[in-house]
Every structure is written in C-alpha cells, then in structure tokens.
Amino acid sequence: MxxxxxxxxxxxxxxxxxxxxxxxxxxxxxxxxxxxxxxxxxxxxxxxxxxxxxxxxxxxxxxxxxxxxxxxxxxxxxxxxxxxxxxxxxxxxxxxxxxxxxxxxxxxxxxxxxxxxxxxxxxxxxxxxxxxxxxxxxxxxxxxxxxxxxxxxxxxxxxxxxxxxxxxxxxxxxxxxxxxxxxxxxxxxxxxxxxxxxxxxxxxxxxxxxxxxxxxxxxxxxxxxxxxxxxxxxxxxxxxxxxxDNFNGPSGVFIAAGKGILRTMRANNDAVxxxxxxxxxxxxxxxxxxxxxxxxxxxxxxxxxxxxxxxxFRWGEIEHHVMSSFKRNPLDQAFRRPNANITSNYLINQYWVLVSHKFPALLYDLFLRLTGQKPQMMRIFNRLHKAINLLEYFSRxxxxxxxxxxxxxxxxxxxxxxxxxxxDVRQLNWPEYIENYCIGTKKYVLNEDMSDIPAARQHLRKLRNIRYTFNTLLVVFIWRVFIARSQMARNIWYFVVSLCFKFLSYFRASSTLTN
Ligand SMILES: CCCCCCCC/C=C\CCCCCCCC(=O)SCCNC(=O)CCNC(=O)[C@H](O)C(C)(C)COP(=O)(O)OP(=O)(O)OC[C@H]1O[C@@H](n2cnc3c(N)ncnc32)[C@H](O)[C@@H]1OP(=O)(O)O
Ligand SMILES: NC(=O)C1=CN([C@@H]2O[C@H](COP(=O)(O)OP(=O)(O)OC[C@H]3O[C@@H](n4cnc5c(N)ncnc54)[C@H](OP(=O)(O)O)[C@@H]3O)[C@@H](O)[C@H]2O)C=CC1
The missing domain is CATH 3.40.50.720 (NAD(P)-binding Rossmann-like Domain)
Known part of the structure; x- marks a missing residue:
C-alpha cells in the first residue's frame, strides 16, 4: 500500500x-x-x-x-x-x-x-x-x-x-x-x-x-x-x-499576560x-x-x-509555565512584570480586575494626559476584557x-x-512546548528580536523597582493618614516604635558586652 x-x-x-x-x-x-x-x-x-x-x-x-x-x-x-x-x-x-x-x-x-x-x-x-x-x-x-x-x-x-x-x-x-x-x-x-x-x-x-x-x-x-x-x-x-502568527485562542491571552497587561482571568485551574x-x-x-x-x-x-x-495538561499548569517562560524570556517594553493568576471565583476575579487592571490603567492614562499624550490604556483593557469574556467559556x-x-x-x-x-501527542512534553510557544509569540507574532532579551530583562528589573518604591510610598502614606486621624493608630505606632527602640538598645548593649 x-x-x-x-x-x-x-x-x-x-x-x-x-x-x-x-x-x-x-x-x-x-x-x-x-x-x-x-x-x-x-x-x-x-x-x-x-x-x-x-x-x-x-x-x-x-x-x-x-x-x-x-x-x-x-x-x-x-x-x-x-x-x-x-x-x-x-x-x-x-x-x-x-x-x-x-x-x-x-x-x-x-x-x-x-x-x-x-x-x-x-x-x-x-x-x-x-x-x-x-x-x-x-x-x-x-x-x-x-x-x-x-x-x-x-x-x-x-x-x-x-x-x-x-x-x-x-x-x-x-x-x-x-x-x-x-x-x-x-x-x-x-x-x-x-x-x-x-x-x-x-x-x-x-x-x-x-x-x-x-x-x-x-x-x-x-x-x-x-x-x-x-x-x-x-x-x-x-x-x-x-x-x-495570530492572536486567536490562548495566544492573545499569553501575549497579554507576557506584556504584564493581563493579571487575572477566570479559568478553572484543574480543568484540562x-x-x-x-x-x-x-x-x-x-x-x-x-x-x-x-x-x-x-x-x-x-x-x-x-x-x-x-x-x-491543565489550565493551572499552563498559567505556571507561561508565567515562568515570560520571566525567563521577557517580551519587549512590558507594561508591568508578568504575573497573571487564574481563578474560578467570580468575585475574586472582579476584585483583581479592579485593582490590577482598571486602577493601573486609570493611573497610566492620567500620566499620559498630564504629559500631553493621548490616553490609551483603558481602551486596551476594554478590548482585552471583551476578548477574555468570549474565551472564558472554554477555560472554565x-x-x-x-x-x-x-x-x-x-x-x-x-x-x-x-x-x-x-x-502521537503522548510524546508531547508540555513544559517544553509552552516555552517554545511563548518564544514563538515573541518572535513570530510580535516580531521582537531575541537579542533584545537582556534589555527586556533590565526593563523588568526597572518595573520591579518602581513597584517596590510605589508600594513603600503607598504604605507610608496610608499609615500617615491613619496616624493623623486615629488615636488607636497613634498608640500602636508608639508601641511599635518603642519596641523597636528597646530591641535596638538591647542588641547594642549585648554586642558591647560580647566585645
Ligand atoms: C497566563 C495564562 C493563563 C491561561 C489561561 C488561558 C486561557 C485561554 C482561554 C481559552 C482559549 C479557548 C479558545 C477556544 C477555542 C475554540 C477552538 C476553535 O474552534 S476556533 C479558534 C478560536 N477563535 C478565536 O480564538 C477567535 C477569537 N477572537 C475573536 O472572536 C475576536 O478577535 C474578538 C471578539 C476577541 C476581538 O474582536 P475585535 O473586533 O475587538 O478585534 P479584532 O479585529 O479581532 O482584533 C483587533 C486587534 O486586536 C488583536 N487581538 C485579537 N484578539 C486578541 C486577543 N485575544 N488578545 C490580544 N489582542 C488580540 C488583533 O490581532 C488586532 O490587532 P491589529 O489591530 O490587527 O494590530
Ligand atoms: N484556530 C483554531 O484554534 C481552530 C480552528 N479550527 C478550524 O480550522 C479551520 C482553519 O482555522 P484557522 O486557520 O485558525 O482560521 P484563520 O482565520 O486563520 O483562516 C481562515 C481562512 O479562511 C479564509 N476565508 C475566510 N473568509 C473567506 C471568504 N469569504 N472567502 C474566501 N476565503 C475566506 C481566510 O482567508 P483570508 O486570508 O482572505 O481572510 C483564511 O484563509 C477553520 O475551519 C476553523 O473552524 C478548529 C479548531 C480550532
């Protein structure tokens, strides 16, 4: 034959x-x-x-x-x-x-x-x-x-x-x-x-x-x-x-997650x-x-x-491998560090949509407006949400x-x-496949150069530092507001500060003794 x-x-x-x-x-x-x-x-x-x-x-x-x-x-x-x-x-x-x-x-x-x-x-x-x-x-x-x-x-x-x-x-x-x-x-x-x-x-x-x-x-x-x-x-x-060569199905989701735009999506971790x-x-x-x-x-x-x-292979495993692959081989000019999570819970997802999608988009658009540029992030997120809403039926x-x-x-x-x-898909090694898939989106969909990876990593480090600085400032600001308004917050603050002070003095005294 x-x-x-x-x-x-x-x-x-x-x-x-x-x-x-x-x-x-x-x-x-x-x-x-x-x-x-x-x-x-x-x-x-x-x-x-x-x-x-x-x-x-x-x-x-x-x-x-x-x-x-x-x-x-x-x-x-x-x-x-x-x-x-x-x-x-x-x-x-x-x-x-x-x-x-x-x-x-x-x-x-x-x-x-x-x-x-x-x-x-x-x-x-x-x-x-x-x-x-x-x-x-x-x-x-x-x-x-x-x-x-x-x-x-x-x-x-x-x-x-x-x-x-x-x-x-x-x-x-x-x-x-x-x-x-x-x-x-x-x-x-x-x-x-x-x-x-x-x-x-x-x-x-x-x-x-x-x-x-x-x-x-x-x-x-x-x-x-x-x-x-x-x-x-x-x-x-x-x-x-x-x-x-396209954004269809999961490819668009992977790219959006790799660019740090997509942070949350409804999917069942255990579903195949x-x-x-x-x-x-x-x-x-x-x-x-x-x-x-x-x-x-x-x-x-x-x-x-x-x-x-x-x-x-399950959606939870896909999420893990996509994220770690984009951390090793980042996409150029990411909006934030890649860190997408999937959850099957509607309320948790809505919470993260608000905190991790809409809030940063609003802030960024405000920044664009203040610097005389056209706001665009909210529009991108609206399109992303529309696409994701249509895909979630298949991932849940x-x-x-x-x-x-x-x-x-x-x-x-x-x-x-x-x-x-x-x-014969029994031979398919999923982690290796997902790694190549993510690199493929970078090379063939986004036409990004692999030689730019060190610069992309550097960009992610910069984003991490911005995040740390932002979070620290936010905590200090919130605490400052609390202290100004609540006697209880002030008491806690004095208690914590005096505790630290005592600990420092004890530490200094004990180190002088041992010397
Ligand atoms: C961290 C990882 C987490 C893991 C979780 C992953 C979950 C994945 C979940 C579930 C996958 C399940 C999928 C089931 C599949 C079933 C199987 C099949 O039998 S068929 C094939 C499937 N068919 C589609 O995938 C068509 C879906 N797409 C559409 O229907 C439309 O594109 C739609 C409604 C989503 C958007 O329509 P518009 O009119 O707003 O936009 P437009 O013209 O299509 O595209 C505008 C621009 O946006 C990009 N774009 C399109 N889809 C995108 C996307 N999903 N993400 C980002 N960009 C996308 C396009 O490339 C285009 O870019 P430019 O303007 O040309 O530069
Ligand atoms: N991608 C997927 O995840 C899956 C796809 N499938 C099936 O596989 C097949 C191929 O899908 P895929 O390659 O992803 O789809 P694409 O959208 O990439 O390709 C569709 C093709 O159909 C052609 N086409 C569309 N409209 C017309 C028209 N009016 N006249 C002539 N040609 C037209 C397009 O031509 P043009 O370039 O001119 O637009 C294009 O060549 C489909 O039958 C789909 O249902 C099944 C399961 C999953």
Whole structure:
C-alpha cells in the first residue's frame, strides 16, 4: 500500500483557507513532505487592497516556508491561486476555473471559516455553512475526486460533556434557518441570535455544528473525512518549534499576560486545557486525506483531534509555565512584570480586575494626559476584557472527547509515516512546548528580536523597582493618614516604635558586652 507521500505524488489538491493559520501550515507540509505533489489550488480572495496573486506571493515569502524554499527554491510553481469569495453564489469562481478544477482536482481540504466568536449569525452561516454546501456541490462535479476533508472544531458540540466521533443531530435544520435569515433584517437576527444558538456560547460553534450536518447530508458518493481539532496552538516540531502568527485562542491571552497587561482571568485551574499543536493537526489531516482516499471507509469518519484524553495538561499548569517562560524570556517594553493568576471565583476575579487592571490603567492614562499624550490604556483593557469574556467559556470547564479514530489512523501508518506525519501527542512534553510557544509569540507574532532579551530583562528589573518604591510610598502614606486621624493608630505606632527602640538598645548593649 502507498505511503502518504507516495499517495499525494502526482495529485492535484484544492485548499480553501490556504492563507489562514492552519491553511499555511498545510500548504507548507504538503510541499515539504510530499514533494511530488502535482499542484496546490488555493481558493483566495483579494483583501485589503491586495490582489490574490500578491497575497499568495507574500505568503510564500513568509519564514514558515524557509525549509521548503531551501529544499526547492521553485516551490511556488506548484501553487495555483484561484480567485474565490466563498460568501458569493458559486463561490465566485470563474467558469474557466470551475472547468479546470472539475477536470483535475483529486483531493479537497476545506479549512476556510470565520472563527470569530462575535461574528453576526448571518455572516457565520454564509461562510461556515452555505460555503461548505456550495463547495460540496462543486466537489460532486469533480471527475477525479478521491477525498474531501472538512475541518471542523472539537467544540462544535460543546453543549455536550462527552463528545463522540459522530455527527450529532443539528440544533436546527440548516435549510430552514437559511430560508428564515434570508429575508430577516440584521437587527432582528441580532435580537434572536441568543435564542437560536441556545446552549452554545457563540455563532462560531453553532454554525460549525450545522456545517458538519450539511457535510453529512450532501455527502452523496463522496469519500468524506471530518477533522475536529480542539484549541489549535503554535507548532510543536514542524517546520520549527513555536511557529504561530495570530492572536486567536490562548495566544492573545499569553501575549497579554507576557506584556504584564493581563493579571487575572477566570479559568478553572484543574480543568484540562485541550491545546493541540498546529503541526499535529495538519499531520493528522493529511493522514486522514490519505486514509479516506485509499481505504474509502463506508461511513464518513470523524477524527476528534484532541490531547486531553491522551496527555492531559491543565489550565493551572499552563498559567505556571507561561508565567515562568515570560520571566525567563521577557517580551519587549512590558507594561508591568508578568504575573497573571487564574481563578474560578467570580468575585475574586472582579476584585483583581479592579485593582490590577482598571486602577493601573486609570493611573497610566492620567500620566499620559498630564504629559500631553493621548490616553490609551483603558481602551486596551476594554478590548482585552471583551476578548477574555468570549474565551472564558472554554477555560472554565472541560470536556471529554473520544479519540479512537486518531489511534486507529496512527495504527494504519507505516513506521516511516508515523515519524514524518507525527500526531502521537503522548510524546508531547508540555513544559517544553509552552516555552517554545511563548518564544514563538515573541518572535513570530510580535516580531521582537531575541537579542533584545537582556534589555527586556533590565526593563523588568526597572518595573520591579518602581513597584517596590510605589508600594513603600503607598504604605507610608496610608499609615500617615491613619496616624493623623486615629488615636488607636497613634498608640500602636508608639508601641511599635518603642519596641523597636528597646530591641535596638538591647542588641547594642549585648554586642558591647560580647566585645
Ligand atoms: C497566563 C495564562 C493563563 C491561561 C489561561 C488561558 C486561557 C485561554 C482561554 C481559552 C482559549 C479557548 C479558545 C477556544 C477555542 C475554540 C477552538 C476553535 O474552534 S476556533 C479558534 C478560536 N477563535 C478565536 O480564538 C477567535 C477569537 N477572537 C475573536 O472572536 C475576536 O478577535 C474578538 C471578539 C476577541 C476581538 O474582536 P475585535 O473586533 O475587538 O478585534 P479584532 O479585529 O479581532 O482584533 C483587533 C486587534 O486586536 C488583536 N487581538 C485579537 N484578539 C486578541 C486577543 N485575544 N488578545 C490580544 N489582542 C488580540 C488583533 O490581532 C488586532 O490587532 P491589529 O489591530 O490587527 O494590530
Ligand atoms: N484556530 C483554531 O484554534 C481552530 C480552528 N479550527 C478550524 O480550522 C479551520 C482553519 O482555522 P484557522 O486557520 O485558525 O482560521 P484563520 O482565520 O486563520 O483562516 C481562515 C481562512 O479562511 C479564509 N476565508 C475566510 N473568509 C473567506 C471568504 N469569504 N472567502 C474566501 N476565503 C475566506 C481566510 O482567508 P483570508 O486570508 O482572505 O481572510 C483564511 O484563509 C477553520 O475551519 C476553523 O473552524 C478548529 C479548531 C480550532
């Protein structure tokens, strides 16, 4: 039987979401580990004044592709950008491109989605559900299609505590919802969204659940696989440790904590933090593509791609390792020393939000105003609180996923493929991974130079000294106010001072005697 790289040799692969976080890693891995792949067709839209060609060529210049570039400087010849806007009818692909894709595509990876938690329902439905439906329609016309892999999320069914590798009945019939929202005014849709999404926390998980059902409904004769990653984090090993390029999920939280901005967050110390490195997800996705095409399972397989049941690590441990990593490798120009704590208690968290977020922000903004600058800290904190409120649902509880298909797939691989497309998370050393993750946020998200670390450490020492001075002044000030106003405080003060005095005299007398 063909190995994974042998299978992809000579194949034409269609990828949606190829410019996104996971899509880029997928493109890179295919080019590097399956060098005989024929062509990668990326469905890309023009964005922010850049043509799709420009976007793809910029993407290929990214550091992520350094290793591929070394192996094959002409790798860009294998990438074919196809103009497409997934929210438009027919995915806005030109008739010529449709014809071309229908004639040659062998395998589809559908990664595109809106992953925003605050996406208006109509848009999330259009992109996550309708675009999936349209892509499946296109796939049905492809004459040589061997597999269709849909990327979902392990949290599509987060309203359940135990999540099996099956497609659950949808909360609503997608077709009916699409019809309903078509004529509805945006304001009304916004008002009824909480009722519609019910016990799910956001439109993202809701529409991803609907998308899975659409995939099942529209499957027809296609060979389909569904990959459900949990919280996708920086790379573990490939193409190099710690690669990450965005603020999504925990990355933004880590950065905010490393910069000393985030000091408190609601999370359950003992809940499993189901992070999964992006390279693990992509290796499993490519293996799932191979398995779906070669073995053609009778029913579509769902792969829960998670770590919690295999190699669990908890939010409390994450907090500890993130903090100690940022103390060893500080971020530049931190606002305060990194010292974030997680708590599940609402009141304790509110207290620290007030004392450690709002109060310093107010003070700093006051300082900016007094020095003729524009205040900004309160605005940053408001944005941070908004983001954190949306994430806390996932950090305050845990879930159990069945990941038997992940094991089954691993057992199907040759020993060589198990190394090249490693998704065995039992080998993951969490402290080392978190350290590389934090360094990755510094290097690749914030574009900070590692050679500036001594200056960053010096800055943290300065912040510590400012804090000590501030705390001392504060204590002296409070005490001074107390003494001025209360007889009891004055008595205590005289008592303590005379005690110190007596102790000093005793010490001096005894040291004169011994001499
Ligand atoms: C000390 C450690 C303690 C440990 C505790 C850690 C707890 C971690 C907790 C729980 C993680 C669980 C996560 C569950 C995941 C589920 C899995 C999946 O299936 S999907 C993937 C998940 N998807 C998202 O993560 C989208 C979340 N993001 C959003 O929905 C939006 O970005 C939102 C609402 C948070 C903000 O929206 P806006 O409109 O205010 O801002 P905008 O346009 O997105 O970004 C503006 C700027 O802010 C940065 N930014 C975005 N998110 C940030 C963040 N979280 N922290 C800091 N900056 C952030 C952006 O890069 C951007 O910067 P520029 O203006 O371009 O320079
Ligand atoms: N990141 C995570 O933690 C997790 C992600 N997932 C799933 O993995 C998949 C990939 O996620 P991720 O890479 O993180 O997401 P990103 O937001 O980084 O990437 C999304 C991709 O979709 C494309 N896209 C969005 N809207 C359109 C549109 N209208 N037309 C064409 N393309 C569009 C984006 O293109 P453009 O560059 O033009 O914006 C981008 O390439 C998603 O299906 C997500 O649900 C699952 C679990 C966790």
């Amino acid at each position: 063909a190995s994974i790289a042998e299978y992809y040799a000579g194949k034409n692969v269609l990828i949606t979401g190829g410019t996104g976080f996971m899509g880029k890693v997928l493109v890179e891995k295919l080019l590097r580990s399956c060098p005989e792949v024929k062509a990668l067709f990326l469905l890309v839209r023009p964005k922010a004044g850049q043509s799709m060609q420009q976007r793809v060529s910029d993407m290929m210049k990214c550091k992520l592709f350094d290793r591929v570039r070394e192996d094959n400087p002409d790798f860009h010849q294998k990438i074919v950008a196809v103009s497409s806007e997934l929210t438009q009818p027919g995915l806005a692909i030109s008739p010529e491109d449709v014809e071309r894709l229908n004639a040659c595509v062998n395998i589809v990876f559908h990664c595109a989605a809106t992953i925003r938690f605050d996406e208006p329902l109509k848009h999330a439905l259009q992109l996550n559900v309708l675009a999936t439906q349209q892509l499946l329609g296109l796939a049905h016309q492809m004459q040589h299609l061997e597999a269709f892999i849909h990327i979902s999320t392990a949290y599509a069914n987060c309203n359940r505590k135990y999540i099996d590798e099956v497609i659950y009945p949808p909360p609503v019939e997608p077709k009916k919802l699409i019809e309903l929202l078509e004529w509805m005014d945006d304001g009304i849709v916004r008002d009824i969204t909480p009722r519609l999404i019910g016990d799910r926390p956001n439109t993202y998980t809701y529409t991803k659940a609907l998308a899975e059902y659409v995939v099942q409904q529209e499957q027809g004769k296609l060979n389909i696989g569904i990959v459900r990653p949990s919280i996708v984090g920086a790379s573990w090993q490939e193409p190099f440790p710690g690669w990450i 933090a189901d992070l999964i490195p992006v390279d693990v997800v992509i290796n499993l996705t490519l293996a799932a593509g191979w398995h779906t095409a070669v073995h053609r399972p009778k029913t579509s397989l769902v792969y829960n791609c998670t770590t919690g049941g295999i190699n669990p 509880q845990d879930w159990e996923w069945n990941s038997e298909n992940m094991n089954m797939l691993m057992n199907q691989l040759t020993p060589e493929d198990r190394k090249t497309f490693n998704f």
